[in-house]
Amino acid sequence: MRLCGRVVACCISVLLVIICEVLLFHRHAGQEYMEKKDGTVYTHREQKMSGTASSENRAPLISRREKETEEHQQQRGHLRFDPKTCTVLPSAGVSTNGVKTPFKIYIYDLPKKFNQEILKIYEVWHARCYSFEFCGFGARLFNLESGVHVHDSHQFSLEVLVHHLLQLSPYRTLDPEQADLFYIPAYIGLQCLYASFDNVSATNKLINELFVYLQSQPYFASGKPHFSSLAKIEREMQSIGCCPYLLHPQSANITFLSIERETRYQSALNQRVITVPYPSYIHLDGSVTSRYQYLHSSSRNVFILLAAGTRRSNPYRSLILDQFREKTHLSYPEYTATNQRRSEFPMVMYITKECDHSAKYSTVRWMLQSVFCLQPPGDSPTRKSFYDALLTGCVPVLFPYSGQGPVWAFQDRLNFTKFTVTIPYKYMMYSKNNSVYQYLAELPVQHVESLQREVQRVAHWFQYSIPWGGADNAGGGDPVGEDSPRGGNIDEGGGSPWIHRKP
Numbered sequence: 001m002r003l004c005g006r007v008v009a010c011c012i013s014v015l016l017v018i019i020c021e022v023l024l025f026h027r028h029a030g031q032e033y034m035e036k037k038d039g040t041v042y043t044h045r046e047q048k049m050s051g052t053a054s055s056e057n058r059a060p061l062i063s064r065r066e067k068e069t070e071e072h073q074q075q076r077g078h079l080r081f082d083p084k085t086c087t088v089l090p091s092a093g094v095s096t097n098g099v100k101t102p103f104k105i106y107i108y109d110l111p112k113k114f115n116q117e118i119l120k121i122y123e124v125w126h127a128r129c130y131s132f133e134f135c136g137f138g139a140r141l142f143n144l145e146s147g148v149h150v151h152d153s154h155q156f157s158l159e160v161l162v163h164h165l166l167q168l169s170p171y172r173t174l175d176p177e178q179a180d181l182f183y184i185p186a187y188i189g190l191q192c193l194y195a196s197f198d199n200v201s202a203t204n205k206l207i208n209e210l211f212v213y214l215q216s217q218p219y220f221a222s223g224k225p226h227f228s229s230l231a232k233i234e235r236e237m238q239s240i241g242c243c244p245y246l247l248h249p250q251s252a253n254i255t256f257l258s259i260e261r262e263t264r265y266q267s268a269l270n271q272r273v274i275t276v277p278y279p280s281y282i283h284l285d286g287s288v289t290s291r292y293q294y295l296h297s298s299s300r301n302v303f304i305l306l307a308a309g310t311r312r313s314n315p316y317r318s319l320i321l322d323q324f325r326e327k328t329h330l331s332y333p334e335y336t337a338t339n340q341r342r343s344e345f346p347m348v349m350y351i352t353k354e355c356d357h358s359a360k361y362s363t364v365r366w367m368l369q370s371v372f373c374l375q376p377p378g379d380s381p382t383r384k385s386f387y388d389a390l391l392t393g394c395v396p397v398l399f400p401y402s403g404q405g406p407v408w409a410f411q412d413r414l415n416f417t418k419f420t421v422t423i424p425y426k427y428m429m430y431s432k433n434n435s436v437y438q439y440l441a442e443l444p445v446q447h448v449e450s451l452q453r454e455v456q457r458v459a460h461w462f463q464y465s466i467p468w469g470g471a472d473n474a475g476g477g478d479p480v481g482e483d484s485p486r487g488g489n490i491d492e493g494g495g496s497p498w499i500h501r502k503p
């Protein structure tokens, strides 16, 4: 597909890969398309997006080394905007119309009740838990190195994040007539999160109103490709008693981006659902070309880390929790200071709690010291922590239930066996004597090193790049310096990162 080939040639954002997948969904399998990676042009048969693991030849559509369009750079050069509030300053005069791109996306200007007013509720409702400033990236926490930013990104920020990233994208058009794709910036997941079971009728009403609005738009009714994002996992976005969004018949004509899709559940109405990464804490700045010193230089003296809450959401998780004798709330420097005679830590559980102020600062630092980061299933099979692990160079260890695999983001494009370890269910459950430690300690050193190298290579795939270059003004300035004061809003969700429970 030529469209995507050209995307590849010009862009660096993982978001564009995602959009490309949306486009591919709409242009169906079997077409030839061009793909450019590190300056080489490939042609190959397009595969169905729903397939399983991939080969290296079906490489990522977009390489980090590839450059932005000149137009985009020029545009950024002129962009004066306030990242904290995500508003373009009046003097900016930015127009994305007229910028030449291979395709255009039109973003609906929805009535505020579908997005802005929902966000307003979060300014009050558990405000310390949710930070959606900085275009959905969340409050700035600190930098790991120049161009590598740690934000207070909430696991459920996808709707806000994708909306703003598209708004800032040169692929946006303000003219629907020019558009190849239409984006629906509704924050239904966030609505469901706060209304939850208490007021599903309010949620239902909002969903119905959304489709009445869309039906009144000529482009939706005429079947143009539409896409949108789901803040919560797919399973929870199609529940009658809480969030019946994907049960609405007209949702069948929308392609959704979702942080989790499970193969054992079919989408309610057979919707097209594309798995995308949970927003990790870590974000690279869009102009980075050769950084990631932090991934390479870190000396890792924690062999196995489990960063999670203590909630025993299922027996499998309990079994894994019980194998940890060292459990701590302390940050890595605090913990090592109290254990000064030790230079190595075979297994540490760093206990996180929802809305805990310290976890958002400490989780990343613990992971940077660790070789393996365990990702046991909880209420659902996947966790934000998986993406945090990759972005900190810690090899994720998966514990799939047999026959219940989730679909991973980009699993058709990257070979997951090269950068993750899967411990079979049978191994763990067969004998209480079998331990995670034993399994991982028996892996050959060369294999572990190869896993680590591959994690370092693919990590940038699993983050949402900061489009304004990390500086206060997109037009220039240095990235923010390191600051890591205590206090702030959110943590990664700990034991129950998928289902919101009221504190």
Ligand SMILES: *[C@@H]1O[C@H](CO)[C@@H](O)[C@H](O)[C@H]1NC(C)=O
Residues within 6 Å of the ligand: 053, 054, 055, 056, 415, 416, 417, 418
């Ligand atoms: C993925 O990588 C593994 C390990 O290197 C290899 O055995 C397997 O064949 C690869 N899978 C595909 C589909 O290329």
Ligand SMILES: *[C@@H]1O[C@H](CO)[C@@H](O)[C@H](O)[C@H]1NC(C)=O
Residues within 6 Å of the ligand: 198, 199, 201, 202
């Ligand atoms: C539920 O939402 C509706 C519509 O927003 C509102 O009028 C009603 O007061 C809410 N009910 C409760 C119990 O919060």
Ligand SMILES: *[C@@H]1O[C@H](CO)[C@@H](O)[C@H](O)[C@H]1NC(C)=O
Residues within 6 Å of the ligand: 221, 222, 223, 224, 249, 250, 251, 252, 253
């Ligand atoms: C989906 O779009 C097609 C036109 O492409 C239309 O015929 C159909 O009614 C739409 N379905 C829904 C549920 O809106």
Ligand SMILES: *[C@@H]1O[C@H](CO)[C@@H](O)[C@H](O)[C@H]1NC(C)=O
Residues within 6 Å of the ligand: 431, 432, 433
């Ligand atoms: C587990 O280990 C204990 C003590 O080493 C041993 O007595 C027992 O036979 C082992 N059980 C299995 C199933 O291997």
